[in-house]
Amino acid sequence: MELRHLRYFRVVAEELHFRRAAERLHIAQPPLSAQIRQLEEELGVQLLKRSTRRVELTPAGVVYLERVREILDAVDAAGDQALRVAEGSQGSLSIGCVGSATYSLFPRLVRALRDEMPGVDLSIRGEMLAPDQLAAVEAGQIDLALLRPPIASSRVVLETMRRDRLIALLPDSHRLADRAELDIADLRDDDFVAHAGRGRSVMSGLVTGMCADAGFVPRIRHEVAETSTLVTLVAAGLGVAVVPEPTAALDIAGVCYRPLTPEVGADLAAAWIPGSSPLVV
Template sequence: MDRPEIPLPQLHAFVVLAEELHFGHAAARLGIAQPPLSQQIRRLEDKVGHALFSRTPGRVALTPAGRELLPAARGALTELSDGLAAARAVGSGRAGRLRIGFAASLALTVLPGLLRTFRQQFPDVHLDIHEMTTAPQLTALHDKVLDIGLLREPPDDETELSFRTVLSEPFVAVLPSTHRLAAQRTVDPAQLADDPFVLLPRAVGPRLYDRITGLCTEAGFTPRIAQHAVEWQTVCALVEAGLGVSLAPASIRRIRLKGVAFRSTHPGTARTRVAVAWRSADRNPLVTHLTTAISQKPTAGP
């Protein structure tokens, strides 16, 4: 048997009358005349199949059926009110879930401050954070698995994604502390021509990989890559173990390993770009809130 659909105005009228137990007072509270209120109650009683109120001159009281309905009616109205409030909060970008991807090295620079500021402004937004290298982030953004990406060296030929630069930082040489060049304050990439290199695989960040190998090419040599590692933490650990040297974004210096020396590169004009990325057609207000929380001006890194 199908359940009768009960319009919410009828439930609202029922709850108000149950609280007031006076048609005149209930009608005034609802902002309507008494006859429409009486009609609402009669229609509801017709759907229930039983009287909800006993009416005697000068007195209105709930019947047993009315007392049974009242908690459910209040619950339905509360649930609707809560749902409307939640929908308004999500629609305005004050609540909801934001899925963010980030390159691991950015946990050392822009990520903590950005998330802290965003959380202070929008405490009811759930942040779903995923550590991912650049190429997987781009795929996840296209596949709508991520809403926001924080990545290095975004592509120039992307048509469906938008990018905003949030950080520009130089490269540093990553050397074993016992390396012959560790005593220098700056290192010319040309001085590393005979050393084996430890680098991230090109597949996880093609443009960053090309930027680093391009620095070597400009210095007159092709790097001899002895080992690949997916994360910069691992790159530094392999350098510490003596498997080679590397060129890396300057923020990597915040990885503290006793056996690793970080030295500025010469010339110091080459920089790597960090950007926030999002789908250009995305109208999620949370995405707008986060992207506008990031300064419009590129930030120079260390």
């Protein structure tokens, strides 16, 4: 038995006329009659009563038609769903994001994806350090990473989305809080709260490099993985920090943000493995 037998039977059962069914199927009538007889022989059941004037369904044929419609509808639906997944209009998509972009980018991104791809099931993982995102992409745990380069992987495609200015984050009671802008050298005597170092965070390397260019080594008292925790510790007066400008979207009382001069930026990039998901191209 093949799917064409079921399709042929459904059309004959709906038309109750072999000639009209053959025309609808674009085949000759004799082969159609032969296919229906073959189906009945395989089932061992008469599905149709035939006479010179009419064709009728047997009781077994009525029941069989109901199940055939269910089967063929399910097959057609499966094909349609596979096509939608292949085209990127349905399926699941898992996205990771660095902390500073979580608050500024994710709300707009999720709304846009919901509007453009309502059939896609989204899974969001915010506050992920770049090395953790890279490992998750390579392990197939997330489909798309929104991180700060550089990264070391020949398998991953990287596309820059934007460049974020780095700014100073101070407790609102800080001695320099009334300044309109700061030089990184102004913070040489402060304790720093920083993202996790020793290669675990791109931001940690950027801040260390900025301080080195200004002639000092930052006195890092606290290291954290989450941007929200970093801002909270600064609000508590435990140090100052350098963060990407979108961090200001995280509205926590007790802090202020000030531009740094000379201006330094950090890229935000999308990273993925080609072919890993039809939703990421």
